[in-house]
Amino acid sequence: MSQVGGRQIALPDAWINDVLESGRWICIYPAYMNSRKTVTEGRRLPKDKCVDNPTYNEIKDVLIASGFSIGIENKVYPRELDHRDPKVRGRIRVQLRDENDGYVMPEFKTRKAVLEVICEKIPKLKSRIQGASSQPAPAQQQTSAKSKKGRKGK
Numbered sequence: 076m077s078q079v080g081g082r083q084i085a086l087p088d089a090w091i092n093d094v095l096e097s098g099r100w101i102c103i104y105p106a107y108m109n110s111r112k113t114v115t116e117g118r119r120l121p122k123d124k125c126v127d128n129p130t131y132n133e134i135k136d137v138l139i140a141s142g143f144s145i146g147i148e149n150k151v152y153p154r155e156l157d158h159r160d161p162k163v164r165g166r167i168r169v170q171l172r173d174e175n176d177g178y179v180m181p182e183f184k185t186r187k188a189v190l191e192v193i194c195e196k197i198p199k200l201k202s203r204i205q206g207a208s209s210q211p212a213p214a215q216q217q218t219s220a221k222s223k224k225g226r227k228g229k
Contacts, residue, residue: 099172101186104152105129105165108194117154120190126197131165133203137196142180143189144170 106117110125118125126133131147138145150166151158169189170179183189197203 099174100146100168100170101189103134103167103169103186103190103193105131105134105163106152106155108190108197117152120187120194124191124194126194128162129193129197130162131167133197133200134165134167134193136200137193138167138169138189140196141192143183144179 146168
């Protein structure tokens with residue numbers, strides 16, 4: 076069992092054996108597809124394909140809907156500056172190959188192909204669409220530029 080964000084999530088049965096065979100599972104951190112990150116901070120795709128601050132929950136939802144076998148770990152990307160921030164926690168393991176070294180999903184043969192699909196589908200999630208429409212634009216505050224001349228009290 077792995078704990079992320081206070082919830083325990085069951086990992087696949089063959090998790091321990093497959094983790095040792097690194098070619099079958101890949102690691103995905105939210106920083107890989109964050110448009111606010113630079114390449115030196117860990118972004119792996121071009122900025123125009125990336126998403127604004129993705130979370131491990133959004134990535135998890137997209138991968139499960141796409142039919143991948145995944146596991147979630149309570150880990151932080153090493154290049155993150157604030158390791159205690161709960162928004163940057165979460166490493167997702169995705170199974171690319173099965174025990175016979177065949178692809179689990181033949182249309183996704185590389186890590187980059189999986190990242191691109193995630194970036195395409197995250198903006199279409201209900202949480203992203205509802206979140207954008209429910210937050211009104213911040214109103215600008217008007218400040219009066221009156222200055223008092225003279226002495227106080229007179």
